[in-house]
Amino acid sequence: MNLALGPYGEGVETLLHGEFGAYPSKGSRYALSLTQMALHIQRLVPKPETDQRTVVPLAEVVGCHTLRSRAPTDRAAYFSVYAYPLKKRKVAVGLGRGRQRAARTFQVDGADDYEKNQAVAEKWAAAIKCLVLGIPVSSETEIAPSLLPRPRRLLLLLNPFGGRGLALQWCQTHVLPMITEADISFNLIQTERPNHARELVKGINLAEWDGIVAISGDGLLYEVLNGLMERHDWEEAIKMPVGILPSGSGNALAGAINCNAGLEQVLGLELLLNCTLLLCHAAVAPLDLVAITMASGARCFSCLSVAWGFVSDVDIESEKYRHMGAARFTLGTLVRLASMHTYRGRLSYLPATDATAHRPISRSITVAPNGHLPLQRLPLHRALSDMGLCEERHAFRGAEPAPVPCPSPGSPPPSSASVLPPPSFSFEPGPGELLAGGAGEARVGGPPDELLVPLGQPVPGSWMTVEDNFVLVLAIYQSHLGADLFTAPFARFDDGLIHLCFIKAGISRAALIRLFLAMEKGSHFEQECPHLVHVPVRAFRLEPLTRKGILTVDGERVEYGPIQGQVHQGLARLITGVNRLKIASG
Numbered sequence: 001m002n003l004a005l006g007p008y009g010e011g012v013e014t015l016l017h018g019e020f021g022a023y024p025s026k027g028s029r030y031a032l033s034l035t036q037m038a039l040h041i042q043r044l045v046p047k048p049e050t051d052q053r054t055v056v057p058l059a060e061v062v063g064c065h066t067l068r069s070r071a072p073t074d075r076a077a078y079f080s081v082y083a084y085p086l087k088k089r090k091v092a093v094g095l096g097r098g099r100q101r102a103a104r105t106f107q108v109d110g111a112d113d114y115e116k117n118q119a120v121a122e123k124w125a126a127a128i129k130c131l132v133l134g135i136p137v138s139s140e141t142e143i144a145p146s147l148l149p150r151p152r153r154l155l156l157l158l159n160p161f162g163g164r165g166l167a168l169q170w171c172q173t174h175v176l177p178m179i180t181e182a183d184i185s186f187n188l189i190q191t192e193r194p195n196h197a198r199e200l201v202k203g204i205n206l207a208e209w210d211g212i213v214a215i216s217g218d219g220l221l222y223e224v225l226n227g228l229m230e231r232h233d234w235e236e237a238i239k240m241p242v243g244i245l246p247s248g249s250g251n252a253l254a255g256a257i258n259c260n261a262g263l264e265q266v267l268g269l270e271l272l273l274n275c276t277l278l279l280c281h282a283a284v285a286p287l288d289l290v291a292i293t294m295a296s297g298a299r300c301f302s303c304l305s306v307a308w309g310f311v312s313d314v315d316i317e318s319e320k321y322r323h324m325g326a327a328r329f330t331l332g333t334l335v336r337l338a339s340m341h342t343y344r345g346r347l348s349y350l351p352a353t354d355a356t357a358h359r360p361i362s363r364s365i366t367v368a369p370n371g372h373l374p375l376q377r378l379p380l381h382r383a384l385s386d387m388g389l390c391e392e393r394h395a396f397r398g399a400e401p402a403p404v405p406c407p408s409p410g411s412p413p414p415s416s417a418s419v420l421p422p423p424s425f426s427f428e429p430g431p432g433e434l435l436a437g438g439a440g441e442a443r444v445g446g447p448p449d450e451l452l453v454p455l456g457q458p459v460p461g462s463w464m465t466v467e468d469n470f471v472l473v474l475a476i477y478q479s480h481l482g483a484d485l486f487t488a489p490f491a492r493f494d495d496g497l498i499h500l501c502f503i504k505a506g507i508s509r510a511a512l513i514r515l516f517l518a519m520e521k522g523s524h525f526e527q528e529c530p531h532l533v534h535v536p537v538r539a540f541r542l543e544p545l546t547r548k549g550i551l552t553v554d555g556e557r558v559e560y561g562p563i564q565g566q567v568h569q570g571l572a573r574l575i576t577g578v579n580r581l582k583i584a585s586g
């Protein structure tokens with residue numbers, strides 16, 4: 001067994017070793033060693049004065065192609081390795097490190113005839129592609145192109161008007177060249193109107209595609225997921241891997257994918273390049289979906305969040321600054337802070353914890369488990385800030401689902417909070433505003449919500465209820481609320497949890513600003529703000545008691561009124577690109 005010195009430790013097993021020329025030639029020769037994690041390139045001719053080695057981490061490689069010279073007398077074969085390392089250059093926000101294409105072509109010329117050289121080149125290309133795709137290869141493996149699956153076929157749906165309207169330009173200049181080097185074949189469709197993506201995925205032949213990728217903001221992926229769930233064969237359809245190449249203004253899922261891969265938080269084109277690189281690595285992971293039900297009976301599937309109050313106000317009101325891209329949220333936040341509203345509402349939830357093992361403790365909020373008088377025999381709720389982030393993460397990650405509440409005629413009476421007469425709501429979407437809730441969602445199929453009872457009925461006895469004045473309520477299931485808002489650092493794609501976060505009235509503007517500033521790094525819970533509460537839950541119900549307001553699901557406005565949701569663990573499949581390879585962070 002050959003051993004090379006690897007970038008991730010010593011003594012890494014060498015899978016392939018060879019000596020090759022280069023293209024363009026210039027008389028140079030190189031010794032190449034391929035390990036599980038990297039391609040090691042050592043120049044032999046001209047002999048360097050010191051031992052110089054270039055290491056190309058395979059995590060930065062998207063593909064490898066074999067080539068033949070146009071000159072009929074050339075008996076050499078060639079293979080090109082396409083990598084996108086981080087290099088010092090001007091990036092979207094000032095000077096920094098950005099990904100840049102770096103292709104190296106090697107000349108295989110050890111044999112007298114082309115076929116033999118071509119076989120060697122094919123072997124190297126196959127080995128590199130297997131490793132990039134996470135297909136296990138060892139020094140015992142008989143490496144051949146037959147190890148590779150057929151090239152992936154992706155349906156790319158591009159919203160030309162997402163974000164600053166750069167999606168098509170970025171797709172042509174960056175995405176398509178990269179995925180072509182990764183041997184991905186694709187159909188690119190530009191969406192022409194709201195709900196176009198939804199209609200398209202409802203009609204596709206699933207067998208023709210290996211994945212559907214939204215080149216857009218989060219809104220288009222929401223349409224894709226709901227289009228799949230509206231199909232008669234939703235159980236099969238929702239297994240279709242979905243991906244996102246961020247080019248909108250709300251790029252929360254892309255932020256989460258980037259973070260999950262261990263990459264530094266970036267925005268704009270840098271985030272797009274990271275996500276395209278990950279897309280080329282193909283790996284897919286289960287993704288939780290939350291089934292949302294609204295008062296009209298509409299049901300939809302959400303993969304990001306439900307927001308009420310400050311967050312949804314900023315999201316929808318900042319639509320008018322869309323041309324600014326992600327900066328629209330910063331401006332929207334400042335505008336909203338100037339006229340901070342509070343909203344009265346009733347928030348009920350089914351805690352994800354085993355109530356006795358991890359009994360939460362509360363400070364200053366009125367928590368009533370249904371079936372008991374408020375403030376009597378109350379299990380106290382504990383905010384994340386009381387508990388410490390790490391403990392909370394360990395306590396809840398991978399926890400078994402809480403016992404399913406079964407409301408029955410003999411159930412205890414509802415808490416006083418939940419029998420208050422429902423308020424009436426006024427909802428008027430502004431001109432040009434879209435409604436994600438509506439007739440479309442009413443047709444959505446999907447698994448039954450066994451944790452929920454109809455919105456007209458009191459929540460089951462095992463649920464907790466908080467009635468208070470809120471600055472915001474956010475049910476979030478991914479780590480990011482925006483590409484640079486690391487809102488729920490403990491969230492995982494398939495943890496089976498809804499992270500219910502709320503900020504109660506009484507918080508000062510300064511404290512709210514501090515929380516949002518700290519959110520960029522995900523350190524907001526460390527501030528131990530007494531107004532900020534986090535509870536991991538399996539299901540929730542939000543009943544606004546303030547007549548006017550904005551509710552959003554995955555950043556899209558929905559009807560205003562009572563809303564509830566339950567998590568369906570790992571229902572969808574997300575292209576995360578994380579296999580054994582670790583991409584170098586910025």
Ligand SMILES: Nc1ncnc2c1ncn2[C@@H]1O[C@H](COP(=O)(O)OP(=O)(O)OP(=O)(O)O)[C@@H](O)[C@H]1O
Binds near residue numbers: 161164196216218556
């Ligand atoms: N051609 C189109 N014209 C107008 N709207 C479209 C078009 N294609 C898609 N849409 C709608 O635009 C919405 C927002 O798209 P997307 O998420 O890609 O952009 P965004 O800038 O991140 O917006 P947001 O932050 O509001 O989600 C989608 O929900 C979709 O319904």
